[in-house]
Amino acid sequence: EAGVVQSPRYKIIEKKQPVAFWCNPISGHNTLYWYLQNLGQGPELLIRYENEEAVDDSQLPKDRFSAERLKGVDSTLKIQPAELGDSAVYLCASSLEAGGDRVRNEQFFGPGTRLTVL
């Protein structure tokens, strides 16, 4: 079974430029998460989708960050414009909230996108 796929793996941009990250969750997983991980820290939730609906975006800096999950499968996270402080690893995760695995809600993570803003 294929895991969570993210691209690109690495991205280097100048400050004030836009950047976008893409995530393809595990097939059949209806819940998708975007996390931000700074160096030496644990990941922090940015946004959570249940199917195509963003059900928790309270930690997403909406002035410059946006996300979408069209058709309830793939998702894109965008930053415009990027700032120096946005340099971090952006992780995508998915879980199956309903069905046979409902009681577990185990989250599975992708490899992440390492963003460097110069």
Next chain:
Amino acid sequence: KQEVTQIPAALSVPEGENLVLNCSFTDSAIYNLQWFRQDPGKGLTSLLLIQSSQREQTSGRLNASLDKSSGRSTLYIAASQPGDSATYLCAVNSGGGADGLTFGKGTHLIIQP
């Protein structure tokens, strides 16, 4: 607001030793708890998930316990190997199911050959 603390922040032990990593959380009303492993420059690999109604879970040389009332979990690694070297992260789900996880900062583990 849920807070997760992991002790120690770093640990270096000789190969073959048994070891315990600690995790504590401030709000005992959790749905589940997950232990992850993260290798340098990589994503997170799920090791064990414990539901709030469970006391422990085992996978190979790993055993995770949960004491929800005291807000503590431990990850026990038996007969450590150099390949176990990584950062181990503890995360709790405080919501009703598919909520986001609250992570600790991790324990950086080095197993000396």
